[in-house]
Amino acid sequence: MAPTTSLTAEQANARLHELTVIDVRTPGEYASGHLPGAHNIPLDHLETALPALKNAAGRGDLLIVCASGARSAQACRRLAAHGITAATLTGGTTAWTQLGHDTHRPAGTRTPWLMDRQVRLAAGTLVLAGLIAGQRWNAARRLSAGVAGGLVFSALTNTCGMAKILAKLPHNQPKTTNLDATLAGLTG
Helix, strand or coil, rough: CCCCCCCCCCHHHHHHHHEEEECCCCCCHCCCEEECCEEEHHHHHHHHHHHHHHHHHHHHEEEEEECHHHHHHHHHHHHCCCCCCCEECCCCHHHHCCCCCCCEEECCCCCCCCCHHHHHHHHHHHHHHHHHHHHHCCCHHHHHHHHHHHHHHHHHCCCCCCCCCCCCCHHHCCCCCCCCHHHHHHHH
16 A cells, blocks of 8 residues: 655645645536645546556646535545555645645636535435424424434445535536546546
8 A cells, every 4th residue: 555645725726736636626626725735536537537646646746626625635545546656635725725825727717616515415405304394393403314324324434425526516516517528638
């Protein structure tokens, strides 16, 4: 298994010119602002990208980025299992932008909400709907209980099923990200 490391936003900024940056967020999140020169390979497409990532890692260091560092750490572990060394950006793009570092956005794209905000809205709406409907139909309270259980499970496992579902919605899939072109660019 290859080692994984982490870089702070300051360390990554100092080395940005020598790193191949891979952003594992959804295309919608990527379009909302990403590190300069970052390539978008959503986490759920990581296995497809393994040959290209192995090729890119052979040419230089990889930096894996997401919003907070959780998905990028998961991606680094998955890459390490395949013998690919990569570093994660501690604190993700959130830490990057908080320090005032530059982010890029594809021209003509709208900015969707960050995934954690979408999850909070969906979870809150479902809990509220379950409670309101539960005033009339007792069984509807199970919806609120199910969402609450899912949130607890999400926190304990550091995964989020709701985010995976929301990532597949059309507004999180802008046409500006072309995975095949990204993989070709990493291979060449």
